[in-house]
Amino acid sequence: MLKYLLLIAVLAAAIIFGPALSDTQGLVHIAAGDYVIETSLTTAVILLVIAFAVIWLVLRFLGWVLHIPGLSRAFMHRHGNKKALSLASEAVMAFEEGDFERALAITKRLRANGQASVGTLFIAAKSAFALGQYDITRTVLDEAGKYGRHALVASAVVRARLNLRLGNSQAASEILSDLKKNVSSRTVTELLYECHRNERDYAAMQKMVPQLLRQKIISKDEARHINMTYIEEKLQNAATASELSRLYGSLTRDERRNPSVVGPVVNKMMLLGDVSHARKICLDLLKSNPDPEVLENIATWEISIPDVLRLLKKQASGNLIASQVNVPLLKAIGNLELHEGQLKDAQAHYEKAYELSQSRDICLKLATIFSSQRLYDKAALYYEKALKQEPVRLEYRKSGEEDQT
Numbered sequence: 001m002l003k004y005l006l007l008i009a010v011l012a013a014a015i016i017f018g019p020a021l022s023d024t025q026g027l028v029h030i031a032a033g034d035y036v037i038e039t040s041l042t043t044a045v046i047l048l049v050i051a052f053a054v055i056w057l058v059l060r061f062l063g064w065v066l067h068i069p070g071l072s073r074a075f076m077h078r079h080g081n082k083k084a085l086s087l088a089s090e091a092v093m094a095f096e097e098g099d100f101e102r103a104l105a106i107t108k109r110l111r112a113n114g115q116a117s118v119g120t121l122f123i124a125a126k127s128a129f130a131l132g133q134y135d136i137t138r139t140v141l142d143e144a145g146k147y148g149r150h151a152l153v154a155s156a157v158v159r160a161r162l163n164l165r166l167g168n169s170q171a172a173s174e175i176l177s178d179l180k181k182n183v184s185s186r187t188v189t190e191l192l193y194e195c196h197r198n199e200r201d202y203a204a205m206q207k208m209v210p211q212l213l214r215q216k217i218i219s220k221d222e223a224r225h226i227n228m229t230y231i232e233e234k235l236q237n238a239a240t241a242s243e244l245s246r247l248y249g250s251l252t253r254d255e256r257r258n259p260s261v262v263g264p265v266v267n268k269m270m271l272l273g274d275v276s277h278a279r280k281i282c283l284d285l286l287k288s289n290p291d292p293e294v295l296e297n298i299a300t301w302e303i304s305i306p307d308v309l310r311l312l313k314k315q316a317s318g319n320l321i322a323s324q325v326n327v328p329l330l331k332a333i334g335n336l337e338l339h340e341g342q343l344k345d346a347q348a349h350y351e352k353a354y355e356l357s358q359s360r361d362i363c364l365k366l367a368t369i370f371s372s373q374r375l376y377d378k379a380a381l382y383y384e385k386a387l388k389q390e391p392v393r394l395e396y397r398k399s400g401e402e403d404q405t
Contacts, residue, residue, distance in 0.1 A: 295328035360389035
């Protein structure tokens with residue numbers, strides 16, 4: 001508008017002052033029927049400017065009058081929003097103070113007026129849940145889910161949390177599993193992990209381990225515990241050698257080098273008659289890492305594998321001095337010799353182990369060896385010594401913790 005006024009002013013100045021500078025005023029002659037109007041050009045321009053200004057003012061006034069209903073509606077809308085915001089804040093305060101009935105009443109009023117935001121609906125759902133009004137909780141969460149994709153995700157998360165508080169982990173897990181197909185959220189992953197943990201579903205937790213580590217929800221120790229427990233469950237439920245082979249094939253490279261993992265697998269393979277597979281796994285372990293835990297495991301075998309016995313004797317002869325004080329190695333060789341029928345050699349290895357450690361399992365092995373040789377007096381002596389010892393209890397430990405016995 002300022003540009004137009006400036007243009008008119010420039011034109012008016014040119015028309016008024018132009019003739020004056022050229023010594024002629026100029027005339028405007030207007031004829032309409034019998035009427036003739038004659039005036040100077042300067043007067044005509046001044047009248048035209050005044051008429052334009054009057055018309056502009058009239059039009060502005062009419063525009064303002066026509067916009068009065070809209071302005072009124074906008075004023076009422078702003079007033080309603082301020083009032084709704086005040087009520088929403090009041091509902092939040094009531095909820096935080098534990099006055100759930102008042103919070104629910106306020107949110108009900110906002111919902112009735114169509115002024116409830118998503119946050120207000122969540123306050124209503126939580127208040128109804130706290131009061132045990134679960135039908136209202138479900139209705140309000142369904143209503144909140146209609147506010148858009150983000151609101152739908154948020155309502156599903158709230159629904160899962162409330163189910164967890166009720167102890168209904170399975171329902172929460174179903175909600176979160178459906179949600180996780182389309183949403184990659186740390187909150188969703190953490191809640192789903194909590195559901196599986198409550199249900200002790202280690203198979204499901206084991207599948208989540210990579211993501212749990214990536215999102216820093218669990219530590220590496222917790223991940224190892226989950227993997228160990230999962231393997232123990234699979235091992236316990238395995239009924240055939242093929243199932244054990246599949247279990248071993250599913251292990252990571254680090255797990256295959258871990259005696260705590262592989263030892264029980266080898267034992268179960270031997271129990272199910274898959275000696276050839278157990279032999280291969282055990283030889284690989286002994287060649288790469290003759291760990292004391294592997295040797296302790298071999299000392300519990302109920303059968304002997306000749307190749308394993310030969311490898312252990314070769315390793316013992318390669319470092320004769322160290323082998324004389326290596327109790328797990330002495331026990332492992334002695335046990336395999338016992339099941340091979342080499343009773344004198346087994347006796348010699350176990351007596352050497354007994355000089356270093358008078359443990360209950362060594363006493364029992366010596367008693368068994370002497371009984372097999374019909375030396376019952378010596379067998380009874382070692383049985384008596386075994387009874388005086390506390391039984392060894394091997395418990396699961398996290399990485400970095402001391403062995404517990």
